Amino acid sequence: MVLLSVRDLRVEFATSGGVVTAVDGASFDVGSGETVALLGESGSGKSVTAQAVMGIVPKPAGRVCGGSISYDGRDLLAPGVAKGLRGREIAMVFQDPLSSLNPVFRVGAQIGEMFRRHRGASRREARAAALDLMKRVGIPAASKRLDDYPHQFSGGMRQRVMIAMALALSPRLLIADEPTTALDVTVQAQIMDLLTRLQAEEGMSLVLITHDLGVVAGVADRVILMYAGRVVETGSLREVYEHSGHPYTSGLMASVPAVDGPRDRLVPIQGSPPDLLSLPSGCSFRPRCQYADEQCAEVEPVLRQLPDRPSTHQAACHHPEGVLTDVH
Amino acid sequence: MSTESPLLSVRDLQTSFPMRSPVLRRTVGQIQAVAGVSFDIPAGGTLGLVGESGSGKSTVARTIIGLEKARSGSIVFDGDELTSLPKASMRRVRRQLQMIFQDPYASLNPRATVEQIIAEAWQIHPDVVPRNQHRAEVRDLLERVGLNPDHAERYPHQFSGGQRQRIGIARALALRPKLVICDEAVSALDVSVQAQVLNLLDDLRCDLGLAYLFIAHDLSVVRHISDRVAVMYLGRIVETASQDELFTRPLHPYTQALLSAVPDPKPWDKPAREQIIIGGDVPSPADPPSGCGFRTRCWKAEETCAHDVPELTTRLELHPAACHFATELAGAAR
Ligand SMILES: Nc1ncnc2c1ncn2[C@@H]1O[C@H](COP(=O)(O)OP(=O)(O)O)[C@@H](O)[C@H]1O
Ligand SMILES: Nc1ncnc2c1ncn2[C@@H]1O[C@H](COP(=O)(O)OP(=O)(O)O)[C@@H](O)[C@H]1O
Ligand code: SF4
Ligand code: SF4
Ligand SMILES: [Mg+2]
Ligand SMILES: [Mg+2]
Numbered sequence: 001m002v003l004l005s006v007r008d009l010r011v012e013f014a015t016s017g018g019v020v021t022a023v024d025g026a027s028f029d030v031g032s033g034e035t036v037a038l039l040g041e042s043g044s045g046k047s048v049t050a051q052a053v054m055g056i057v058p059k060p061a062g063r064v065c066g067g068s069i070s071y072d073g074r075d076l077l078a079p080g081v082a083k084g085l086r087g088r089e090i091a092m093v094f095q096d097p098l099s100s101l102n103p104v105f106r107v108g109a110q111i112g113e114m115f116r117r118h119r120g121a122s123r124r125e126a127r128a129a130a131l132d133l134m135k136r137v138g139i140p141a142a143s144k145r146l147d148d149y150p151h152q153f154s155g156g157m158r159q160r161v162m163i164a165m166a167l168a169l170s171p172r173l174l175i176a177d178e179p180t181t182a183l184d185v186t187v188q189a190q191i192m193d194l195l196t197r198l199q200a201e202e203g204m205s206l207v208l209i210t211h212d213l214g215v216v217a218g219v220a221d222r223v224i225l226m227y228a229g230r231v232v233e234t235g236s237l238r239e240v241y242e243h244s245g246h247p248y249t250s251g252l253m254a255s256v257p258a259v260d261g262p263r264d265r266l267v268p269i270q271g272s273p274p275d276l277l278s279l280p281s282g283c284s285f286r287p288r289c290q291y292a293d294e295q296c297a298e299v300e301p302v303l304r305q306l307p308d309r310p311s312t313h314q315a316a317c318h319h320p321e322g323v324l325t326d327v328h
Numbered sequence: 329m330s331t332e333s334p335l336l337s338v339r340d341l342q343t344s345f346p347m348r349s350p351v352l353r354r355t356v357g358q359i360q361a362v363a364g365v366s367f368d369i370p371a372g373g374t375l376g377l378v379g380e381s382g383s384g385k386s387t388v389a390r391t392i393i394g395l396e397k398a399r400s401g402s403i404v405f406d407g408d409e410l411t412s413l414p415k416a417s418m419r420r421v422r423r424q425l426q427m428i429f430q431d432p433y434a435s436l437n438p439r440a441t442v443e444q445i446i447a448e449a450w451q452i453h454p455d456v457v458p459r460n461q462h463r464a465e466v467r468d469l470l471e472r473v474g475l476n477p478d479h480a481e482r483y484p485h486q487f488s489g490g491q492r493q494r495i496g497i498a499r500a501l502a503l504r505p506k507l508v509i510c511d512e513a514v515s516a517l518d519v520s521v522q523a524q525v526l527n528l529l530d531d532l533r534c535d536l537g538l539a540y541l542f543i544a545h546d547l548s549v550v551r552h553i554s555d556r557v558a559v560m561y562l563g564r565i566v567e568t569a570s571q572d573e574l575f576t577r578p579l580h581p582y583t584q585a586l587l588s589a590v591p592d593p594k595p596w597d598k599p600a601r602e603q604i605i606i607g608g609d610v611p612s613p614a615d616p617p618s619g620c621g622f623r624t625r626c627w628k629a630e631e632t633c634a635h636d637v638p639e640l641t642t643r644l645e646l647h648p649a650a651c652h653f654a655t656e657l658a659g660a661a662r
Contacts, residue, residue, distance in 0.1 A: 041518035140608070154609040184380035184545065189589035189605050211518065214591025241594060255523035257552035259590050260575065260598065265530070266552070268523035272488045
């Protein structure tokens with residue numbers, strides 16, 4: 001069953017250099033209980049997509065100017081709807097927990113506040129519920145730490161606190177935006193382990209936003225790859241990683257040094273990341289693409305099924321045969 | 329092993345910072361950021377230095393180039409003992425010893441053109457490139473690092489992140505160094521650009537015979553570029569080996585945990601790796617555990633680990649590890 005459905009989403013920002021289209025016609029679904037990875041390099045529009053779903057696109061610079069987002073049949077773009085669901089049905093975890101926690105309130109009280117505000121819990125009930133949650137997310141000596149302030153926690157423990165707050169009201173959709181990017185790799189492994197465990201226990205849908213192709217590999221069912229505000233490839237994770245149809249995806253895969261096996265020379269993507277203020281005509285990836293031809297300059301490619309691949313595997317490229325035969 | 333003396337030889341290096349009490353407003357102790365580190369880098373070789381944040385990697389680098397003062401130990405670079413070198417001679421040595429930082433933007437003067445940034449070092453070392461050749465040499469350097477030589481008159485903000493890092497590399501190369509210290513030099517770059525810069529660093533090593541001290545927290549990147557790798561934890565090196573040996577046969581429990589935590593984009597290609605997830609965080613170097621620094625997170629820890637500091641001892645050839653039980657681990661690895 002589809003829980004979240006995003007169609008032709010467009011989000012613009014007014015900047016000093018002009019209007020940028022941060023998300024440009026993105027469409028995707030998230031099924032209930034599914035784990036989906038939203039991938040792409042910095043500036044590709046991942047966070048803004050999440051902001052649009054949560055109804056927190058920064059105003060007045062940014063605005064959703066097209067498309068639709070529906071959650072469980074409800075129109076998230078209708079006034080007040082996203083706000084009503086935020087925290088209860090849809091929750092979010094950010095890269096930098098310190099900036100989303102209030103520095104002057106004790107951690108236990110901040111978690112407990114969720115229950116007080118939304119569930120009408122008493123101070124005591126809220127405290128007990130906060131303690132429960134802190135234990136569930138693996139904070140050692142939780143009862144001693146209820147009265148600590150955010151700065152007294154390490155980065156990894158703060159992220160656990162954020163996850164506890166996000167889970168407080170048992171949301172059905174959790175969006176985690178680069179939840180481990182600021183953490184060391186051993187702590188990253190702990191947090192990913194925690195997120196997958198909680199996802200399974202709660203049966204919730206999980207959208208993992210990251211620039212790191214490796215982090216989500218053992219975790220996500222499906223991937224959505226973004227470039228310059230557009231979805232350029234989507235499909236089951238293994239299918240997309242093993243049979244990338246878009247030159248950008250296969251370029252990314254070839255750019256990551258291997259953890260084992262031979263140390264081959266890397267094959268980087270040529271050129272620089274796109275400048276949203278001066279995108280080329282047609283396909284945004286064209287200046288960096290070895291398969292580009294005239295059609296690519298004239299016609300913007302749309303997502304379509306790749307030849308001889310499962311119907312769920314789609315790429316927005318005029319010439320996917322190039323990559324499919326060269327690389328695989 | 330070659331009998332030639334290494335280009336850089338670091339022995340028992342210790343660097344500490346005063347720990348100040350905000351309440352008492354005086355120094356109440358020392359933070360041992362680097363607690364006795366030794367390694368060699370041969371000419372043209374690359375040593376990768378890995379470890380989680382706070383393990384002391386940057387402090388090692390900063391001490392080598394003289395930005396921090398060593399509390400004890402020795403740093404011999406190209407025959408000179410740097411810890412006791414007079415300032416005037418340090419300038420001569422620094423020519424051969426350059427550093428590239430993580431944040432290229434912060435380390436580039438925003439009001440200087442790329443040409444001015446690169447040529448600046450030649451003001452201090454006029455013998456390297458005569459004045460009338462500055463322009464031509466800047467163009468050469470820009471070309472070498474993959475930038476358009478016609479952009480020499482531009483300012484840093486007119487370049488992308490990856491291009492700025494190339495400017496930083498060109499600046500480091502301006503004095504024709506023998507050793508370049510890269511401190512998280514590619515960590516902030518998107519992977520597509522990171523791969524370009526890694527290839528550039530590779531090419532420069534081949535073409536110019538550069539040696540690198542390559543510091544990074546990303547183990548895949550370190551594996552890609554290094555000949556040898558040293559793993560740091562709480563100010564000490566806990567294991568060193570050749571790149572190949574370290575990644576296929578890690579001896580120290582911390583190295584094993586680190587490797588196990590490296591995200592693998594294609595896990596299904598390989599036999600299931602043993603997942604080691606260690607708990608907790610790196611302890612503060614202001615208050616390190618007694619005995620083995622890793623014992624608070626180590627699943628192999630025993631009584632003795634709380635009392636005795638394990639020495640970095642060589643049980644497998646050229647593969648020292650600092651763990652009381654590394655013999656057993658070495659046996660198991662065989
Ligand atoms: N608050 C903002 N003001 C202006 N532009 C913004 C803002 N947030 C995002 N953008 C623009 O949207 C683009 C996509 O941003 P984002 O979604 O944060 O990328 P990422 O994929 O790294 O999460 C950015 O390149 C930037 O141009
Ligand atoms: N200037 C300084 N003053 C006090 N403590 C410092 C200073 N620089 C580094 N430290 C401390 O020394 C330890 C090692 O830091 P660093 O060398 O930056 O580690 P790494 O580069 O491995 O992340 C850390 O605990 C850090 O807080
Ligand atoms: S549409 Fe053309 S330019 Fe774009 S990725 Fe495909 S081949 Fe390359
Ligand atoms: S010495 Fe003890 S605590 Fe330290 S790594 Fe070895 S087994 Fe673990
Ligand atoms: Mg983002
Ligand atoms: Mg550092």
